Amino acid sequence: MKLWPLLCLAICLLFRSGLSQRVVESLPGLPGGLPFYLETGYIGVGESEDVQLFYYFVESERSPKDDPLVLWLTGGPGCSALSGLLFEIGPFTFDYKTSTRSRPTLKLNDYSWTKVANIIFLDQPVGTGFSYANSWEGYNINDYISTTESYEFLRKWLKLHPQFQSNPLYIAGDSYSGIIVPMLTLEVDKGNEAGLEPRMNLEGYVLGNPLTNKSSDLNSRVPFAYLKxxxxxxxxxxxxxxxxxxxxxxxxxxxxxxxxxxxxxxxxxxxxxxxxxxxxxxxxxxxxxxxxxxxxxxxxxxxxxxxxxxxxxxxxxxxxxxxxxxxxxASDIAVQDALHIREGTIEKWVRCNKTLSYTYTVTDVVDVHKQLIKRGFRALIYSGDHDKVIPYVGTQLWIDSLNLTISEDWHAWFVNGQVAGYATLYSSFPSLLTYATVKGAGHTAPEYKPEQCFAMISRWFDYFYI
Incomplete structure (x- = not known):
């Protein structure tokens, strides 16, 4: 009987700390049990852990203990991790042939990046997807706060999952996350330097169709339109x-x-x-x-x-x-129950929340990329070559401004005997940066060319080049 008060106290402390992890064994719209490991949960960050960040974690279907660990940040800001999971690189997507407006159905994604990597899909910043705050002050956010809270999330997640602390870690994302990912990667490395626990086995970062220098990226739309x-x-x-x-x-x-x-x-x-x-x-x-x-x-x-x-x-x-x-x-109560969403924490789910109280404090992260190159990290940058939102023309310009040595000049890369895009390998020992275009892909590339993008990421993880 004396154990009961201690158990109650432990449960209360766990809930107050914002920690909750639950395994998802089945999903509405997908027949049978899940053939992969899916975990969802919340982790509290910020002062008094007022902000509750929601995540989806999918273990690699190949070798969870050996394959990379990837933290994936969908762009926006404010676009749900579920959007990246469903439409880009996750293990399941919609079966459009059998779906109806009243009953969407799912199917497995043959080109999911979780076949070669463990991936944490994070709803960030707060107000995105199923992430929420307990006070209105928690929703006031900017690029620096978003980066800091994402770093705190990652540290706490790894403490809860110590079996992944030795896996090679990559910070990844697309679109507006082109601002956050380099900043977060640098913060992780500085945390390692400062001796913060847990120490992370950070090896590099991945960016798709990334916003990097707002002025230059947007200015490149006219030259892009001409070139196309x-x-x-x-x-x-x-x-x-x-x-x-x-x-x-x-x-x-x-x-x-x-x-x-x-x-x-x-x-x-x-x-x-x-x-x-x-x-x-x-x-x-x-x-x-x-x-x-x-x-x-x-x-x-x-x-x-x-x-x-x-x-x-x-x-x-x-x-x-x-x-x-x-x-x-995602608005179906049965789906939210399956995902273990806390009832009453969000008014309604939206794919991309345009009503965030978000202050855009950073418009250029080229210098951050330069710092990461000096620190010796691997990087993969890729662009859909039919994307006019963040054209490849602007991305090539800022990569050229890094003044790196070209190890492999502009060349075609292939999937199933067909040209899948073009790539260049840059080096600045010990750093390696690969830039690749994906033929016919848009914003963002995996949604339009899933097979080609899966081949790209698989080769890059395994062989360091495409």
Whole structure:
């Protein structure tokens, strides 16, 4: 009987500390038990552990004790880890052939990165996915706070999973996480230098379609459009001359430049920025028309949405059709119960939360990459070559600015005898940086070319090159 008060105390302390880990054995929409290990949970971070960060952890299907451990941060900021898991690199995705609007079904992903790596998919920053805070102050966040809280999460996660402390560790992510991942990687290394426990076996980082230097990345959209044949030679040369190579924050008094950029916009307005091979669709809801293309489905989620291609592509398919399934599935109470979501902690799940109280404090992390190169880390940077959100043109520019030695010049890489992209290997002993493009892929690459991206990451983990 004397043990009971101690047991109650332990349970209370565990809940207050924000620690909870549960194994998921089955999921609605996927027949039978899961053929892989899936764990979900919350870890409290910040002052008084007010912020509760939710995660999905999938063990490698090959060799959990030997394969790398990857912390995956989906971009946004505010895009759920579940989005990265379902649509990019996770072990299951939607079966679009059998899914209906009322009952989405799942299937296994033959090209899941969890076949070669243990991956923690983290809902960060707070307010993303199923992560929440117990006070409104906890939701006030910026790039530095996001980095610090993600580092605290990782330290606590490894303390709870000591069997993975010796695995090679990689920090990874895509899109806006191009800002956070390098900062977090540097913080982990500095923590190791300071002797913080647990010591992490940090080997490098991985970035897909990454925002790195906001000004340069966005400015590269016009040269990208020209290189992809979306602009005439005459229009591009005129814009380059009249705008002096600067296509953002244009002085309105420069009428020639303004007129040229209006013409540029007309050339690309019917194209989906995330992949220029697809149509730009508008989402219409009662009493509103949402014009922003990045994630319209989260707007007016409680109202019926109608996805419509633009007038020039009336019969075209829209990628947002795929995304709607995630809202239906993740909002299902049975799904949330299976994932062990704490009842009442979020108002509703959205794929990408555009209402975060987020302050953008960092716009350029090129210098952070330079520090990481000096510290001897491996890096893989990849771009979908049809992505206009963060064009490969801008990514190549900042990589060139690192002034690294080229070990393997620009060359094609292949999957199943077909060109899958092009790559360059850079070195600055003992660091190695691989840059790869993925042919035909958009923002972000694994969603569009899963087989090619799986081959890319598998080769890079195992052989250090593609």
């Amino acid at each position: 044949g979306l602009l005439s030679n005459e229009l591009y040369e005129s814009a380059k001359t009249n705008c002096n190579g600067e296509y953002i924050n244009v002085n309105e008094s420069n009428a020639d430049c303004v007129d040229d950029l209006k013409a540029v916009n007309m050339c690309v307005e019917n194209l989906y920025e995330a992949n220029i091979l697809e149509p730009n669709c508008v989402v219409q809801a009662p009493e509103s028309t949402v014009a922003d293309a990045r994630d319209r489905a989260l707007i007016n989620q409680d109202r019926p949405l109608v996805l419509r291609p633009t007038l020039r592509a009336r019969r075209a398919w829209c990628r947002e059709y795929n995304y709607l399934y995630s809202y239906i599935w």
